[in-house]
Amino acid sequence: MEQLSQLNITLAADLDLDTLTQSIIDTGTRLTGAKYGSFFERVATAPGEPELWKLASLTGAPLTAFTRFGLPRETSLFRPSFRNEGVVRSDDVPNDPRYGSMGGMPKGHLPVRSYMAVSVVSRTAGITGALLFGHPEPARFTEREERFIVGFAAQTAVAIDNARLFRSLDAENRERRRSEARFRAAIAAVQGVLWTTDADGRMVDPQEGWEGLTGQTFAEYEGDGWAAALLPDDAQPTVDAWRESLAERKTFVFEHRVRVRSGLYRTFAIRAVPVVDETTGAVREWVGVHTDITEQRAAEARLEAAREAAEGANRAKSQFIANMSHELRTPLSAVIG
CATH class of the missing domain: 3.30.450.20 (PAS domain)
Incomplete structure (x- = not known):
């Protein structure tokens, strides 16, 4: 319990999803005594499409040891972990009658005799991944390691949920900052x-x-x-x-x-x-x-003043013409009259 409590503190401190999953599998491999450890992540697909899984992190072997086989298939060995059907533990996979003549593994796979795996189940997103551990020697995992990875998987789920939430919030904050920068630039323009x-x-x-x-x-x-x-x-x-x-x-x-x-x-x-x-x-x-809008209002005021001046000039002109017409008519009336 003390070991799991310390792990919980360690995992909670890492909010970068990529480094977190690697830290998870490195820690799990070391504490279970496994030779190999891997974390397979469930890939979101459209409704009706088959589920896809990808290798997110690996320790104890080069990536090509897994990636050359392509995306993992739901063999009899992997299926329980991909479907959250409980912990799988085998002392000798190649000779375990539950997994067929090839032990549920493809030809050319890493030499695995001891095997242990468990689903990683999120409280909000369901099955998010699976932790898989292996060793080339038989009977390396006991009930103690099995109990440990059950608690470890639960901690892993919480840590991944937190990291995904942080990534989502970080993306939102970055987008908000970009939007604010664009808005401020537009205002400045x-x-x-x-x-x-x-x-x-x-x-x-x-x-x-x-x-x-x-x-x-x-x-x-x-x-x-x-x-x-x-x-x-x-x-x-x-x-x-x-x-x-x-x-x-x-x-x-x-x-x-x-x-x-x-x-x-x-x-x-x-x-x-x-x-x-x-x-x-x-x-x-x-x-x-x-x-x-100081200059705009000043220009509008000047235009208004000019308009009023023009209208005043037109009124004066009209009055002048009216006066001249009256003055011209008055002498003519006296001569004609």
């Missing part, structure tokens, strides 16, 4: 400032973009402190509109003036969207972008 808040709309993490834009420190903008960087006339209307979007879980679209690092106020268009947890449906965080 349109000269936007990216920021995030928690589900309640409060800045709870350092915001590099906001710090660079406003010069505020995290202590200054944390929570709702970011509003202090807005033009005072714009601060309360922004907060009110932001709270409304938070309550209704709707996209926040707004425009306000921000005091930037230089001390000047510039005009920004804001758009923020909720990020919803697919499992619970709850808002996990908000992601927003500030886009500087």
Whole structure:
């Protein structure tokens, strides 16, 4: 029991699936006194297709000792371990009547007399593999080794489950980081400032973009402190509109003036969207972008001023023509009249 407890600590510490399976078979081979040890992994196949098994790890012999035979078949020797039908232990495989004239092994196989194998069964995925141990001498495995590999197989299943979960989470995290990098690059391309808040709309993490834009420190903008960087006339209307979007879980679209690092106020268009947890449906965080539209608004103002000036000129022109027409008609009326 103490030996298995120590093994459990050792296996739990390794979360790399490839090195873990090799460590498993190396440890199992050493502790059972086997000459050869192998871990065969069950390969996922489509429904209706035959099961496939591949050699994941081997110790005590070169890989070619197994791989030259191709994928393993469910011989009478291997079948119990591939189907979770209990521990197989034989003192002399070639002379064991349970496994036929060739002992259930193909011609040219490693010289195996003593043999012991067990299924590795996951609590979540069913049969995930099989541990196989062999020795060229007969009667090398006893009931003690048999009891040991039953507990060892259970520990192996837990360790592999943990490693697979870690690999899955690691892949998700890598993809999330790639997505975040692409998103930040896209924001940078349109000269936007990216920021995030928690589900309640409060800045709870350092915001590099906001710090660079406003010069505020995290202590200054944390929570709702970011509003202090807005033009005072714009601060309360922004907060009110932001709270409304938070309550209704709707996209926040707004425009306000921000005091930037230089001390000047510039005009920004804001758009923020909720990020919803697919499992619970709850808002996990908000992601927003500030886009500087100062020049755009200034250009629009100039165009508006020019339009108004043109309209004023047209009105003056029309009035001038009307006045001239009236003045010309007045003397003519006196002559004709």
